[in-house]
Amino acid sequence: MSVTVLGLGPMGRALAGALLRAGEQVTVWNRSPGKDRALVEQGANSARTPGEAAAASSLILVCVVNYDAADLILRTGDVESALQGRTVVNLTADTPSRAREVDDGTFSGADNPITSAASSMAHIVHAAEAHGIDSGVMRAAEGLARRVIGRGHGEDGFMRVAGLLTPAPTR
Numbered sequence: 392m393s394v395t396v397l398g399l400g401p402m403g404r405a406l407a408g409a410l411l412r413a414g415e416q417v418t419v420w421n422r423s424p425g426k427d428r429a430l431v432e433q434g435a436n437s438a439r440t441p442g443e444a445a446a447a448s449s450l451i452l453v454c455v456v457n458y459d460a461a462d463l464i465l466r467t468g469d470v471e472s473a474l475q476g477r478t479v480v481n482l483t484a485d486t487p488s489r490a491r492e493v494d495d496g497t498f499s500g501a502d503n504p505i506t507s508a509a510s511s512m513a514h515i516v517h518a519a520e521a522h523g524i525d526s527g528v529m530r531a532a533e534g535l536a537r538r539v540i541g542r543g544h545g546e547d548g549f550m551r552v553a554g555l556l557t558p559a560p561t562r
């Protein structure tokens with residue numbers, strides 16, 4: 392598989408390194424030059440522009456500081472046209488309100504229902520604990536997902552947990 396990683400902070404570098412170790416064909420791009428050096432030594436292709444990076448792979452992972460940065464990278468003419476027919480996975484985190492804007496308030500789980508997210512998290516918890524890694528945060532996230540599923544929202548997306556986290560109005 393060919394995979395592009397846009398954004399080489401600690402998370403992007405870790406992802407690109409893991410993909411290279413798994414034998415994937417990896418292309419990387421980062422706003423500031425130089426962060427790709429170790430990855431290129433391990434076999435990654437270094438793209439000069441986000442458009443070139445997007446055109447290089449069938450799967451594009453975006454991993455930058457927030458949604459504004461992701462928009463700056465993705466919403467340009469050459470990147471938008473390069474992305475036609477490719478799969479984009481935005482791993483960038485932002486605030487719950489920004490996530491709700493992106494989700495447009497429908498909590499749609501059409502692409503990734505919360506049942507699927509909960510089962511992925513269970514795998515991560517299991518694998519982490521088998522390696523002696525503390526999985527408390529992931530267990531908490533899985534617990535929230537299971538509560539949402541228990542309330543009958545299993546077909547919604549993970550953002551449905553926002554309803555559990557919003558404080559009830561005080562009298």
Ligand SMILES: NC(=O)c1ccc[n+]([C@@H]2O[C@H](COP(=O)([O-])OP(=O)(O)OC[C@H]3O[C@@H](n4cnc5c(N)ncnc54)[C@H](OP(=O)(O)O)[C@@H]3O)[C@@H](O)[C@H]2O)c1
Pocket residue numbers: 398399400401402403404421422423426454455456457459460461463464482483484485
């Ligand atoms: N680190 C983790 O364990 C972890 C875990 C889960 C989720 N995440 C999420 O993954 C994302 C990346 O996290 P991270 O820890 O790798 O790094 P980060 O410090 O959150 O973000 C750094 C990355 O964002 C880029 N960036 C910042 N502003 C930009 C802009 N205006 N245009 C283009 N690129 C810009 C940086 O490029 P430059 O190098 O040019 O500054 C760098 O590649 C975040 O959303 C984070 O919340 C991280």
